[in-house]
């Protein structure tokens with residue numbers, strides 16, 4: 001071997017990987033275009049998945065059919081599936097590829113109690129009275145992520161792109177029940193970038209604390225134990241567990257006036273006793289304690305615990321508690337958000353039809369909201385709000401404090417709705433959700449390509465994560481080591497409605513879409529007076 005040749009070889013060995021990446025990243029625009037075409041080609045697949053999961057309507061921890069359906073599709077398409085992760089039977093992780101970087105997709109799959117609603121109908125018209133329904137739109141996220149992942153897999157195979165794609169479901173998100181457990185189980189230890197996605201009426205992404213309308217929380221149930229007695233014959237022999245609950249709630253209402261304005265707390269009585277002539281030996285109340293950051297949430301939780309113990313003392317009962325969910329306030333990665341925003345702008349808003357706008361406006365009118373139809377434009381990426389005021393929570397927060405992450409909001413719903421209600425289910429098995437999910441899938445695939453092909457970008461995302469986001473704040477779980485997934489939640493509610501729900505499962509072999517199966521004219525709106 002001549003000296004010159006040896007040097008040339010050494011140079012090529014040293015620089016070849018870099019050259020390869022450079023080459024691939026110049027191909028990036030072409031690859032993105034290919035991903036977009038692939039997602040467009042899969043529109044029917046995406047629509048069927050949106051409709052199918054809508055028809056399952058499963059509550060948190062009971063997502064049995066949904067998980068079976070989704071993992072079946074993934075296995076058929078060559079993904080390796082591991083079920084029952086983090087001790088949760090309906091949770092799983094699907095993996096394709098090998099090596100770095102590892103890109104994870106995540107999105108929720110559970111629905112809302114009492115949100116049953118006929119899709120495409122602009123007034124309250126439940127499919128099954130009192131049944132659960134997709135009154136937030138979590139039926140669409142999996143269609144977004146899986147469409148993106150399948151398109152991406154095809155590109156990775158065709159162009160020999162290395163890296164790993166993982167897909168996770170957000171189980172029991174509505175009760176903030178799974179993601180802190182995923183983190184505790186170490187499921188994100190080898191993950192480089194997390195691309196979460198969530199239904200919304202805008203096509204947007206954010207970084208930092210975003211619009212400032214996020215809170216973190218603990219969700220905890222207090223069980224009071226008393227002594228049963230005849231409520232008239234021998235009340236002095238009884239100790240009312242319901243007294244414990246009532247005293248705790250009264251105490252909380254007084255204390256509320258002396259808490260930071262940023263806190264939000266609410267409760268429901270989940271067991272108020274059986275009948276008035278029996279002194280209730282068992283009663284229970286369920287609290288959400290929300291605040292802006294870990295120390296304040298922890299302190300609110302502490303006040304709640306003292307109040308429960310004080311109420312038990314006053315009522316001569318005992319109390320124990322169970323943590324059923326927790327969430328850090330989300331904090332998203334600036335580098336990923338900036339990358340994602342460019343892809344959102346490239347894809348653009350879906351083209352809404354007149355029928356889509358008619359449905360949206362009629363629903364807005366029906367519920368007394370501002371009538372402005374569907375969003376038509378994309379807003380630029382905003383600076384995070386300097387003075388967050390708090391609001392809802394999402395347990396992806398826990399993931400966002402462990403791995404660089406963003407949350408893509410894709411436009412599959414109608415603006416100005418109340419959230420967590422039948423109204424938010426109206427668009428969710430209609431062309432609005434189908435088109436919004438296709439648009440979302442394009443961005444998910446394109447953003448994954450950005451990070452698969454540009455190792456420098458992965459490094460920058462981690463620099464932001466290490467040197468900005470977690471410079472002073474370090475993740476600590478709200479979970480105690482003995483806390484377990486609240487698997488029994490929603491079990492009875494689901495069992496009650498399952499036989500009725502099964503009659504309405506979508507059958508894509510027979511019907512083009514779910515509206516056709518249900519015989520619904522799109523859109524169905526009230527006649528103008």
Ligand SMILES: [Zn+2]
Pocket residue numbers: 108136138173198
């Ligand atoms: Zn949600």
